[in-house]
Amino acid sequence: MQETANILKDHGIRPSLQRVFVYRYLRSVKTHPTVDEIYMALLPEHPSLSRTTVYNTLELLLENDLAISLDFGDGFLRYDADCSPHSHFKCRKCGKVYDIFVAPPDCTQMIPPGFTLQGTSLYMFGLCDKCAVGDGDARSEAGMTVEN
Known part of the structure; x- marks a missing residue:
């Protein structure tokens, strides 16, 4: 968890617990998840997490070159931590x-x-x-x- 927090800090992002959870999850999977998939995967262990927090965290990761978004034209974005x-x-x-x-x-x-x-x-x-x-x-x- 500390490694993920350090990466966020190095990119100018305050490493709140929610941001660390979202980024750590995104780095751990190769499935190119959607906002909803990330939210549903994290919800059982983090019931206070909201879809809005997941979305906002992903936008922050995109702005700071820690993730990319993929648009296959099916109405939702997928995310990849491999830049x-x-x-x-x-x-x-x-x-x-x-x-x-x-x-x-x-x-x-x-x-x-x-x-x-x-x-x-x-x-x-x-x-x-x-x-x-x-x-x-x-x-x-x-x-x-x-x-x-």
Whole structure:
């Protein structure tokens, strides 16, 4: 818990217990949870926690580069504490989101003069290996690393 509090302090965030709980949880999972999923996971051990606190904490983490948000167009954001350059794959059947440790493409040559690129993201869609029965493991053949 102290390590998580120190990371928050190092990024200028006052480490309240609720913020520590939310950030520690986000760092511990690879499921790319939504606000509601984080809230429901923490609620049994922290009954005084509110959805608003979870939402506000996530916004603070985003503002201070301790998390990224993912928008797959399904009406809610997912969150990831891994801010290293990587891409994401969402299975269209089971809905799981996987980290793909291939950096998004360098788009600096595509933007008009005078623009400043501050980041890129790549969202991929398809079927995961469990849902795509019989398709083989195309990801390992392509040299991609998948974690969930």
